[in-house]
Every structure is written in structure tokens, then in C-alpha cells.
Amino acid sequence: MKRWTRHAPLRGGILAAALAVGSLLAIGAGSAASGASTLPALNISVTKTSITATGSAVSGAVNIVTSAEKGLKEPAVILFLLKPGVTPAEFEAFAKSKAFSDPNNADKLGSIVFDAEGVPGGTTEAQTVLAPGTYILLNAEGESPTNPPHSVLDVKAA
Secondary structure, three states: HHHHHHHHHHHHHHHHHHHHHHHHHHHHHHHHHHHHHHOOOOOOEEEEOOEEEOOOEOOEEEEEEEEEEEOOOEEEEEEEEEEEOOOHHHHHHHHHOOHHHHHHHHHHOOOEEEEEEEEEEOEEEEEEHHHHHEEEEOOOOOOOOOOEEEEEEEEEOO
């Protein structure tokens, strides 16, 4: 009997600590999940022949909501930030060239700042931070798209 009474306070302390840690984890998980819903949304719609964006086009943290048309094979959204001075027309010429087949050739025009797979006939969400500038939205569906559907997105400074 003496043995149980000596360890009882220790077990009670461990139980209290475990409950406290569990409560803190539950509170933290809840606030992290709600964080994405408070960000401004940039809605991207992907079809076989087009990609469009609506919603927040202001720099800073954003929740990107992608809706992909049913029947697409491996829809993927890429946001390509053009370097200052590079025009969408220059990107258009590049997209029609043989050099487009290797993404490493694009570094003279800009950089990929966001790349996410979509779900055919579904919606996905991802968070990122956008800098001010001109972006090319690309539907990089499939293994090696040639001149994929794309559009221009101008992100203004917040």
C-alpha cells in the first residue's frame, strides 16, 4: 500500500501534463487550419483550352483555390513570375519554341514561383506569397505540354 501512495502524485502530474499538452496541440491545430480561410483568395480555373484567375491580385499571402475541369489528365497550375522588363509577348514566343520543352531554359525570362497539381473535376487549395509583378498562369497538364494554355496575371503591390 505504501508503494502506491508514494507514486500516486507522480502519476497525477504526468496525467496533468499530458492533458495540458493535448489541449495546446488541439488549440494550435485549430488556429492553423483557420488561418488559410482568412487569407485573400486567388481563384484559378483550368480547362483543356484555358486558364483564368479571379479574386485577389494584390501582393502578399494568398490562398490559391484551383478548380480543374473534369476529364483533364494531370492538371497542374504554374505561376511564372516574369523578370522586370520581360513582356508577355516574349514569353509567348518562348512557349512556341523548342526551348520550351526544358524548364531550365526559362530562367532568362523569369522563375516558377508556384506549382501545384490539381484534381480533375475537383478543387484544391494551397497557400503562397506573391510578389508584385507580371505572372504567366500556365496549365501544365500532362507530361510534356507544348505551348500550354496560359494567361497573364498582374499582381499589384499591397
